[in-house]
Amino acid sequence: MAKFKQTSRALAATLVATGCSLAMQASALAQSFPVTTLQRATAAQVAQAGVPLSELAPNAPDSYTVVRGDTLWAISGLFLKSPWRWPELWGMNLDEIKNPHLIYPGQALYLEKKDGRARLRSGTATPDAAGTAGIPPLDTVRLSPRVRSENLARDALPTLNAHMLEAFLTGPVIVDESGLQAAPRIVATPEGRVMLSRGDRAYARSQGDAALADVPTQKQKAFRLFRNAKALHDPLTGEVLGYEAPYVGKALLVRSESIEQVVEKDGKTRTDIVPATIDIVAAKEEVRVGDRLLPEPERQFQSYVPHAPAGPIDARIMSIYGNGVVYAGQNQLVAINRGTRDGMEVGHVLAILKGGVRVIDPTDVARAEIKLPDERNGLLMVFRTFEKLSYGLVMEITSSAKVGDRLVNPR
Numbered sequence: 248m249a250k251f252k253q254t255s256r257a258l259a260a261t262l263v264a265t266g267c268s269l270a271m272q273a274s275a276l277a278q279s280f281p282v283t284t285l286q287r288a289t290a291a292q293v294a295q296a297g298v299p300l301s302e303l304a305p306n307a308p309d310s311y312t313v314v315r316g317d318t319l320w321a322i323s324g325l326f327l328k329s330p331w332r333w334p335e336l337w338g339m340n341l342d343e344i345k346n347p348h349l350i351y352p353g354q355a356l357y358l359e360k361k362d363g364r365a366r367l368r369s370g371t372a373t374p375d376a377a378g379t380a381g382i383p384p385l386d387t388v389r390l391s392p393r394v395r396s397e398n399l400a401r402d403a404l405p406t407l408n409a410h411m412l413e414a415f416l417t418g419p420v421i422v423d424e425s426g427l428q429a430a431p432r433i434v435a436t437p438e439g440r441v442m443l444s445r446g447d448r449a450y451a452r453s454q455g456d457a458a459l460a461d462v463p464t465q466k467q468k469a470f471r472l473f474r475n476a477k478a479l480h481d482p483l484t485g486e487v488l489g490y491e492a493p494y495v496g497k498a499l500l501v502r503s504e505s506i507e508q509v510v511e512k513d514g515k516t517r518t519d520i521v522p523a524t525i526d527i528v529a530a531k532e533e534v535r536v537g538d539r540l541l542p543e544p545e546r547q548f549q550s551y552v553p554h555a556p557a558g559p560i561d562a563r564i565m566s567i568y569g570n571g572v573v574y575a576g577q578n579q580l581v582a583i584n585r586g587t588r589d590g591m592e593v594g595h596v597l598a599i600l601k602g603g604v605r606v607i608d609p610t611d612v613a614r615a616e617i618k619l620p621d622e623r624n625g626l627l628m629v630f631r632t633f634e635k636l637s638y639g640l641v642m643e644i645t646s647s648a649k650v651g652d653r654l655v656n657p658r
């Protein structure tokens with residue numbers, strides 16, 4: 248019996264330690280997803296008063312159980328008309344959810360409506376709440392003790408699905424006019440091949456003093472391959488805001504470039520330039536002579552917290568990423584003519600406006616030309632910023648967006 252008690256105490260201590268470890272993991276994850284002071288203030292205000300019923304989505308459910316694959320954006324869209332207004336969703340349940348990034352699959356959310364306001368709570372439904380919300384009472388389930396471990400940090404809900412942005416984070420790079428021209432370039436291919444793909448070998452030369460030399464680690468030998476850059480012009484002013492270099496693949500440095508001194512038959516010395524050898528390890532499209540190399544940057548784990556800009560924004564879609572792409576649909580990447588110098592931040596949500604067409608007023612004897620008002624066409628979230636421009640992901644769209652479409656504050 249004593250041995251059993253000793254084993255039980257050891258097991259209990261192990262469970263407590265495991266629980267603390269999981270809580271620390273979850274807390275660390277939450278800290279990597281910052282909540283701004285403005286978002287916390289908005290949540291606190293909503294926590295006191297709730298949200299007007301008019302702000303709820305038309306088909307907002309009385310209850311919802313979080314499942315794997317959900318995002319804060321998607322859950323907010325279930326309850327609110329505007330999914331980017333997730334701080335208000337959080338504020339509806341501020342007492343029970345201290346950090347909006349610590350929401351996990353299996354949590355139940357219940358919508359309560361009273362006096363023209365709505366609040367959200369989580370946890371197990373009480374009999375009264377079950378009756379008002381139309382939720383059947385929960386049956387009593389008898390559980391036997393067992394040991395179970397789960398990685399809570401891994402299961403915490405993200406703001407949006409990261410896979411939508413993963414491909415674009417290794418996408419285009421913005422450089423100045425001379426930046427890419429100074430980068431090493433592919434100068435030759437084996438057997439004079441025109442196009443290269445994954446698994447092929449190529450030869451590259453650097454420009455000036457920046458030689459492609461051997462480095463101590465494999466990570467430092469990794470390069471991204473880009474096509475020659477194209478200028479991005481502001482649609483309003485014509486100013487060149489940057490040069491976009493389309494991403495085509497990745498390569499590893501096998502041998503550094505070098506200089507060889509060769510003695511010819513007549514005794515004269517000839518200097519041969521030996522280019523660096525690289526292997527193509529990934530290719531989004533065919534790699535060819537003239538493509539440029541830039542060092543693989545450190546991987547960054549960016550947290551995306553959708554929020555409205557604090558000040559007024561009036562921007563334009565400047566380009567749509569992709570060869571020959573004219574119109575942008577959902578989950579497509581666009582460049583906009585506003586950057587950090589204009590106050591743009593990662594996570595800013597902007598409304599896409601479709602420009603009103605010019606028509607002739609058929610009721611006017613003078614046949615006057617009129618312009619129809621711009622109509623809201625969707626939402627865009629900024630996920631990467633540069634000094635003079637930014638990249639955004641089209642989150643919602645009614646009809647396709649195009650270059651020149653206007654971007655403004657979402658409300």
